[in-house]
Amino acid sequence: MPARRKRADALRNEQTLLAAAAAVFVTSGVDAPIREIAARAGVGVGTIYRHFPTRADLVVAVYRHQVEACAEAGPKLLADAESPLAALRQWVDLFVDFLVTKHGLANALQSDGSGFDALHAYFLDRLVPVCAQLLDAAVDAGEIGPGTRAYELMRGIGNLCVGRDDDPRYDPRRLVELLIRGLRRPRSS
C-alpha cells in the first residue's frame, strides 16, 4: 500500500507536459523531437521519459479521451442508426476524422518501428471490439458478407489514412468508402 501520494510538482509537470505535447503535435506532428516538447514545457528530457517511457505512451495520454469517445460512440450509433451498416459507416467516418485531423497519427499507428507498440496495442484493445460489434451486427442483418475481421478492417482503414493530408488527388475518405462498399454482400447469387 503506497503511503505517500504522488508529489505535487510531479502532478503539475504531467499536466504541463500533456499540454505542451498536444500543442507541439498539432504543429510538428506526433514525430516531433522529444527535445522540442521538453523545451516547450520548460522541463528536461529526463522528465518526459520518466512520465512517459515511450513516445507512444505520450501519444496515448494526449489522445486518450478522444479514443474513448470514439469507442463509446459505437454502441450508441448501433442503437440509433437506421441499420447496422449505416452505423458502421458513421462510426468509420468518426474514426477517419480522428486519424486525419491529428496529422501523422495514422503513420504512427501503422509504424512497425521501435516504440509504437503501446499505441498500437491501446488503439486495438479499445476500438477493435467496438468495430467487431458493428461488423457482426451488419453480418447478422445480412447487409454484408462474413469473413472480414475487425482488426484487419481497422488496420486497412488506418493505412488508407496514411500520408500527406494536403494532396487534393488523394482523399482517404473516398477509398475508405470503396472499402466499405466492397464489404457488402453481393446482390445476385
Added chain:
Amino acid sequence: MPARRKRADALRNEQTLLAAAAAVFVTSGVDAPIREIAARAGVGVGTIYRHFPTRADLVVAVYRHQVEACAEAGPKLLADAESPLAALRQWVDLFVDFLVTKHGLANALQSDGSGFDALHAYFLDRLVPVCAQLLDAAVDAGEIGPGTRAYELMRGIGNLCVGRDDDPRYDPRRLVELLIRGLRRPRSS
C-alpha cells in the same frame, strides 16, 4: 560537349552499388542505413552520395526495371485476359506482389518528407497511365462504376500494403480485394 567519357572505376562502382543496395533493401528495407550499403559495396559513404545524391535516386535506380516490367504487363494483360476487370485484377495482383516482396517500398510510395519525391514521381509517371488504361477499359465495358482515378487507387493500394508483413491477422491482399470489389458497378439500380 563533354570530351571525356565517364571513368571506368566510376562505372564499376555504380554497378557494385546497385547490386549492394538491392541486396540490402531486401534484407533491411529501403530505410537501411547508408553506411550499411556502403560497407556491403566496399566503398565510402561519399561515393554513394556522389552517384546518388538522394536516397530516392538510389531506390529508383534499383527498382527501375521491376517497375518497367509491371508497366509493360498492363497492356499485355488487357489484351490477353477475359475481361478488362479481370485484367485489372491481375495487374493489381502484380503490383501488390511487387510492393510486398520489396518490403518498405510501400512506405516510400506514400512517404512525404524525407526525399522520396523522385521515386514517387517515377512510379506515378510510369504506372498511373497503365492503371488508368485498365480502369478506363473496365468502365467502358460497364464492369465498374466511373469516378475513381488511377492515382488515388494506386496510392490506396500502396497504403494498404504498408506495415509489417509477418502478421497473419493482416493480409493486404484481402483488403485490396475488398477495394476492387467496392469498385464494381452495383448490380441493381
Added chain:
DNA sequence: GACAAAACGGAACACTGCTCCGTATATTAA
C-alpha cells in the same frame, strides 16, 4: 612518365532518441 581532372574514402558535423546520476525539492516525522 608527367600532369590534371575525376573519383574516392572516411573523418567530422548536425540532429536524432534515450539513459544515467548528481542535484534539488516535496513530504513526513520528530
Added chain:
DNA sequence: TTAATATACGGAGCAGTGTTCCGTTTTGTC
C-alpha cells in the same frame, strides 16, 4: 521548525542516423 528521506528534476553524454567536405588516390591524356 527542522532534519531525514523518498521522489523528482535537469541536462550532459552516449549511440545511431544522414550529409558534407576535403586531402588522397586513381584514371585518362599528352
